[in-house]
Amino acid sequence: MSDTTTATAEGSEPALTRLEQEGEIAADYLEGLLDIADLDGDIDMDVEADRALVSIMADGSPRDLQKLVGREGEVLEALQELTRLAVLRETGERSRLMLDIAGHREAKRVKLTELAAETVAQVKETGEAVKLRPMTPFERKVVHDAVAEAGLNSESEGEEPQRRVVVLP
Known part of the structure; x- marks a missing residue:
C-alpha cells in the first residue's frame, strides 16, 4: 500500500488520497457557495502535479459564473484563497489547491x-x-x-x- 492511501474500515477499498480529500472538501464548500449565490454549475475535481484542481463549469450560460471570476480574475483569486482556508479548517494542513471557474484559468x-x-x-x-x-x-x-x-x-x-x-x- 502506498503512503497516500490507507484502507477503509472494511479494508476493501483505499481511502481518498490527501489531494483527493482536499478536492472533496473544496467541492463541498464551493457547492454551498453556489447554492447561496443561486448559481448553477458543475464541479469537477482532478489531481495534477501534486496539486488538487477544482473547476466550476457553467450548467447553462458561462456568463452566469463570470461574477465569480471578476475583473482580471480578482474574485476567482479571492475564492481560491477562501476555498484553501476551508480545506485548512477541515484538514489542519495548508493546501495548494487550484480553482478554475468557467475555464478562466485554462x-x-x-x-x-x-x-x-x-x-x-x-x-x-x-x-x-x-x-x-x-x-x-x-x-x-x-x-x-x-x-x-x-x-x-x-x-x-x-x-x-x-x-x-x-x-x-
Whole structure:
C-alpha cells in the first residue's frame, strides 16, 4: 500500500488520497457557495502535479459564473484563497489547491504560454533579458514552466503586487 492511501474500515477499498480529500472538501464548500449565490454549475475535481484542481463549469450560460471570476480574475483569486482556508479548517494542513471557474484559468494558461514562447524567441534573437509585466503567482508559474520547457531560464523580481518574470538569455 502506498503512503497516500490507507484502507477503509472494511479494508476493501483505499481511502481518498490527501489531494483527493482536499478536492472533496473544496467541492463541498464551493457547492454551498453556489447554492447561496443561486448559481448553477458543475464541479469537477482532478489531481495534477501534486496539486488538487477544482473547476466550476457553467450548467447553462458561462456568463452566469463570470461574477465569480471578476475583473482580471480578482474574485476567482479571492475564492481560491477562501476555498484553501476551508480545506485548512477541515484538514489542519495548508493546501495548494487550484480553482478554475468557467475555464478562466485554462484560457489564461494558453495565452501565457504563447507570451512565454514569444518572449523566449525574442531573448534568443537579441541575447538580452526581457522583463514581463507584473503577474499573479499563478501567471508567473505558468510562464516559468513554459520558459524552462523551451530551454531558457527565468526568475521573478520585485515585490507583490509588482512582482514580474524576467526571461534570461
